Amino acid sequence: MAKPKVAIFSMACCAGCALQIVNLEEKILDLVGAIDVVEWQEGLSEKSGGNYDIAIIEGSIVTEKEAEELRKIRQTAKIVIAIGACAHTGGINCLGNHMSVEEKKSIVYDGDAGKIDGLKDAIQPRPLNAIIKVDAVVPGCPINKNELVEAVKCLLLGKKFRLPDYPVCFECALKENGCLFDLDIICLGPITRAGCEAACPSINKECNGCRGWVDDPNQNAAKDILEKYGLSIEDIKKRFEIFNAYKTEIMEKKNA
Amino acid sequence: MHNNKNMEIHVENVTRVEGHGIIDVEIKNGEVTKCLWKIPETARFFEAMVRGRRYDEIAGITSRVCGICSIGHHTASQKATENAFGITISPQTEKFRKLLMHAENFQSHILHTLYLVLPDLLGMKSVVEVAMACPEEAKIVTRLHGLGNEMSALIGGRATHPITSIIGGFTKLPSEKELADMRKKLLNSLNDYFAIVELLGKIAEKIPVFTRETEYISLKNNTDYAILNGNLYSSDNEFYNNADYRNVMNEFCVPHSTAKFTKNLRASFMVGALARFNNNYAMIRPLARSIAEKLGLKAPCHNPFMNSVAQVIETAHSIEDSIVLIQEILEEGIKKECLRDIYGKADAVIKAGEGIGMVEVPRGLLIHNYKYDEKGKVIEANCVIPTNMNHWNIQHDLEKLVPELLAQEKTKEEIQLACEMNVRAYDPCISCSVHEMRLVNMDWK
Secondary structure (H helix, E strand, C coil): CCCCEEEEEECECCCHHHHHHHCCCHHHHHHHHHCEEEEECCCCCCCCCCCEEEEEEECEEEEHHHHHHHHHHHHHEEEEEEEHHHHHCCHHHHHHCCCCHHHHHHHHHHHHHHHCHHHCCEEEEECHHHCCCCCEEECECCECHHHHHHHHHHHHCCCCCCCCCCEHHHHHHHCCCCCHHHHCCCCCCCCEECCCCCCCHHHCCCCCCCCCECCCCCHHHHHHHHHHCCCCHHHHHHHHHHHHHHHHHHHHHHHC | CCCCCCEEEEEECCCCCECCCEEEEEEECCEEEEEEEEECCCCCCHHHHHCCCEHHHHHHHHHHHCCCCHHHHHHHHHHHHHHHHCCCCCHHHHHHHHHHHHHHHHHHHHHHHHHHHHHHHCCCCCHHHHHHHCHHHHHHHHHHHHHHHHHHHHHHCCCCCCCCEECCEECCCCCHHHHHHHHHHHHHHHHHHHHHHHHHHHHHHHCCCCCCCCEEEEEECCCCCCCCCCEEEECCCEECCHHHHHHHHCCECCCCECCCECCCCCCCEECCHHHHHHHHHHHCCHHHHHHHHHHCCCCCCCCHHHHHHHHHHHHHHHHHHHHHHHHHHHHHCCCCCCHHHHHHHHHCCCCCEEEEEEEEECCEEEEEEEEECCCCEEEEEEEECHHHHHHHHHHHHHHHHHHHHHHCCCCHHHHHHHHHHHHHHCCCEHHHHCCCCCCCCCCCC
């Protein structure tokens, strides 16, 4: 049987999620034996140009050109996996969406914006699924590399890859960590999807919601926590924006 | 016989570098009519992202400028905020931050020199091909890279985008036993490291011979090989006041690039491992110095292709300096810091003001600069990234390199490869360089 063809693409992002693939270290040598990495601009010189079994994509879409490229990848790939917060929720790239594209260009480039070719087709940043159908998501900023390996294995075996459907608090409690709210720190553990093994709260740093909202957050429990610590929904919302500004934007449009 | 009188070289995008960059060369009747290093990378407008955000969120946002040097961004950002509020950190925190910076330097230099540059020197297309052809060496490479990441994770909580390092201190420190184990692993890694140096020594003659003297800019101080602290220093003009950095960077825009370019006293300047090596050779650790002698790199060196060799030498410095730092920390004993105190440190002193943070990251000098309001929210922000500083220097290298190769009657393929290798030597991080931030109408002191 021919090895499955896997391509890795980077849209607008810090490239930290693709780096997690390199960070598999010696495991990457096994991986390279099981799959055929046919395209990866940052790692290989070759470019194959299509018919992928799996396309792994990091980053948000911030130009028309990228949107077009993404549609082309979708047409030629059997399975598309969005990796990392930028691809999944739009990530921090959407944090500036309270300003128009023109406003952003003018603050950053002053009067020069008009003459720079690469800025002409800039659009408001958005996640992949705002443009194409995504088959699976490996969330996080950066991703949990083991979760990516699991996702690839599942999808190659024809199984559906499922993410945990409970909040980070659940994993945090299992580790018997103290609660950061007791230190007056706003933590998004109660509403954020688990699967990171409570990476941040376990070392005394608040959860900033990089894995996105759990499907059915227990709103009453969340409200109880806020009340107990004298916090408002606005406090949480502002924090949640860091990695989920696109979702907040969509929700506000719906409510308007 | 000239077989290269007319040629077009168009590489879109240069592979084995982070981000998107294009080499565009056109030769007509033996004359170079076009030679451009273009940056089409899409802009991310970080300025818009951080405006109005609280001081304690900023490092976590701006570290996302770059996944590969996230520790450097995180640290520069914290230093800028601490500078704005007048916060001092303990000598112990200082040591742990330096360890964290070394861990990143170690990881990133191995990634660049061995995953991205080595295939060129072996005449191969990618590290995958290298892994197939030399499985034993590939294992050494992944072991070294893994150790750099393990050290980042031990101090920072994970390999990419550190968690534990916050304004004023750390939310969690490793135990003394964990540190002692790490010290042992670093000592043991030297065998792997020496094996790599051996290998590089054998293929070093594949590094192109090319000289173009330029201005070398880095941090510099009197106490160490500057990574975490120091003053702006130019090989042409000695020290600058850090607050005057804008007058050293002189950022400007060109139509074919979404990244801003910089220049100072000459046509262009260079930052990164070679610039640091040239400016701070006297402060480098003895092991690194012996490797430099072995690989034949002398300061000052004006061959940009040798940047990768300087990175290999700096890797030895990072390993040795980390071993010494850990020893010092263990001898002094780790002082436990109260979590509530660390978290409360900044809250107690928030004030309107401006701060600058400068560090040396794997690719060179990194500058973060913020202006805060009285509630500790960002009004304006600016970052200047090493790859921005190097873009214009790459442009000037290519302008000298292409005619030289043409005169040597090199083929199109050879010229193209040399151009790509030149770009790669700088270890560019292009998405970083198009992050974009900018200050407007700011009243600079």
